Amino acid sequence: MNGVSERTASGRHGTANRSDVTAGLCFAFLAVICALALGPSMAPYDAMGANLTIGLGPPTESHWLGTDALGRDILSRVIVGARAALLGPLIVTLVSMVFGNALGLIAGCRGGWVDSVVMRWVDLMLALPGLLVAVVVIGALGGGYWVAVAVLGVLLVPFDARVIRGAALEQIPRPYVEAARTLGVPWWRLTLFHVWPNVSAVTVANSFLAFAMALVSLSGLSFLGFGADAGQPDWGLMIAENRTNLFENPASVVAPGCLLILTATCVNLLGDWVYQRLSERGLSR
């Protein structure tokens, strides 16, 4: 125990405060985005309301981020777009977490042919070019934001399953698992109550990664026209729609772009921090 606590302390020396501050900033930023996503009333104008009399324009006092070609307020659209930016990835993450964890744990803890079947499926899925599959499926099904969300959810399951299986395999040979086996604990209890809590740090960290990945992928699909319906306030779609107006109103592209990058980065950093804290707790126990 001695050795472990020493190592933990040493690994964090000097960086402890900095990583805490970073995590705090990321958290604050994400909190603001969440607040925007939950309250469309915060938008100063109707995000969908075209105003052709104004038309395309740079930032002004009344339109802080300017307007797009249809005279829609960029600020309002960015704010309302936060909802699409968070909701879709959240669902993707939940789907991949639930199914990925279940498959990964079953494969890791049961082993044998169950493991083989699950892992060959995972191999197959990972061999597919994800974005291409998404484009084909969405094209066939007629597209739309929710179809994109569903496809991404399915595509991320094998990633999660593989990581969780690895983490579970690491736990299986540990004496506490063997002790539970000799005590006659049924395998499903062993999986759910013994192994899973000990891989939960990985589960959480992986979910943060999945969220960031889903956010970027969804925006990418929207940019390509396979995601959000035309006209909807969506960051990816906004970049696509306004990229021709880059010089007339740079804010119309830069604002959604920056928000996208910042959100994804913050989610990743926060995920790192949470993982570090969780695994530290696990180690010192």
Add this chain to the structure above:
Amino acid sequence: MNEVESVDEPALEIRRLRIEAAGRGTATTIVSSLDLSLAAGETVGIVGESGSGKSMTARAVVGLLPPSVFVSRGEIRYGGRSLLELTERQWRRIRGSELGFVMQDPFTMLNPVRKCGRVIEESLPDAGRGTSRRQRRAESIERLAEVGITDEAVADRYPFQLSGGMRQRVAIAAAIASEPQVLIADEPSTALDVTTQRDILLLLKKLQAARGMGLVLITHDLRVAFAMCDRVYVLYAGHLVEAAAAAELESTPMHPYTHGLLISEPPVDRRVAELTGIPGAVPVPDDVAGRCAFEPRCAWSTPTCRNGTPPLTEVAPRHLSACTRVREIHGEMAHPRSRMRLAEPLPPARPPSGGPLVRGRDVRKVFDGRRDQAPALAGVSFEIGYGESVGLVGESGSGKTTLARSLVGLERITSGELVVDGVAVSAGSRLDARDRRRLSHTVQMVFQDPYSSLNPMRTIGSALKEVVRLHDPSATDPSARVAELLESVGLPAELAQRKPVILSGGQRQRVAIARALAVRPKLLVFDEPLSALDMSAQAQVLNLLTRLHRDRGIGYLFITHDLAMVRQIVDRVYVLYRGDIVESGPVDEVLARPADQYTKKLIESIPRPTGTWLT
């Protein structure tokens, strides 16, 4: 020894050393104050349990403290220089060439991707300067021969191809390649088998004498310290509590802690009714700051012991003790070992009723992928009766753990017959659910490492309750049963709410025992249950096991490499060597009159402070 000590300037001197670890906003004490001196050619031992700060002291001396651990006060002087002021660049000239360092774990100490010969070549004093590849290689082979490796091919092997003892030899050869004046050895033999331990200690002693090198030996084993060292420093919870010449410390300890350690040790030559260990567990240094660190566990403590840290005073010539009451109590502490109570003569072994509980016939186990190698178990036959306590002794790789794991169904034997209470665990196919259940009702296992055998994320209560519910679904009040179980292993029932992290090693092992007892098994398998514990905890757990065996009549299969331990607890013993049982019989008989060559060697290897152990 005295003439060595009379040298004016000691080779290594530590004064008022204080080591702290930086945490989140706070600093925790690791070593509160330590004074130590080492004369040229002298061997000094630092003895302490885990958490005493002995390893960090060693690391401080060679300037290899982990990043968050630092020396906050004091001085370390070597050859007239203060080591603490050195820059990393200056350190590199001293480390290795003047101060050698041997670590505990020969498995991680050598770079796994470098050949052993290269490891030594790198450490040679003229490494890379003007010597040819061939010369350096010849030199490294010579160095290997010096540590007893005469096979030249070893220089071309990778560390993982060598046994633990060989690796430690290579590590020692590398550490002394540059002819250091002082060698710091941090538990150099702890991770090794008893027989190998003796060889390595002998080697260190020989090298030290041949080179006139100073040796600082860090160990938790008093027997090793007494056999190796001129003087011994006893460290407890970051405090130096006693320092004296080895022989004197053994015969007349002047501090209750040293006394406690001496009587916690099971005697090799006889069985005692109960070991009088030290109650409680080692505290964190900061919890006992400003008073005698040992006071909470001391049998002689008085309120005055809580008034300030007792100073280290010279209680006899060249004998320092940090006990303020030593003048009143030293008479009671003298010759502790000889006063241990003898056990009542063993009752005759109960004749097993209705055949043996466990019967193994020609049990073989070959691990997959290693079919070309020697089998882990090469056809062993054995029996364990109901309520009988049986020992299984052997070195690592002898197959003793494989045998235990086969018994509880964690490993499947390749051929032979293994029947546990009517359940054939040797059957060709998997055990069906019913047999598996019956097996888990009959046999339970306590693992070696108490730190990983409890699920870190679950409370102790929920872990125990799960087992109670599984094996007795009709139990009306599982919580009461959990409390009862905890009490039976000497733990307070309140611990049920807590997670394993707050427990010491000894307490964790008690929880593991309680968990095994929860199914009311007929046989408990112990796989080296004490080897990961501190000395004082070992005595406590050993006493607990003796009591449980006596009161409940549970059979034991006790696996260990420690013959002193096995004598205290088992009736009959099997000696396992390379997958074969080479000797068996009543424990007293086997230890007193070993018939087999290997058993003899094992008995000779038991650390003994005096006599012929290291000659």
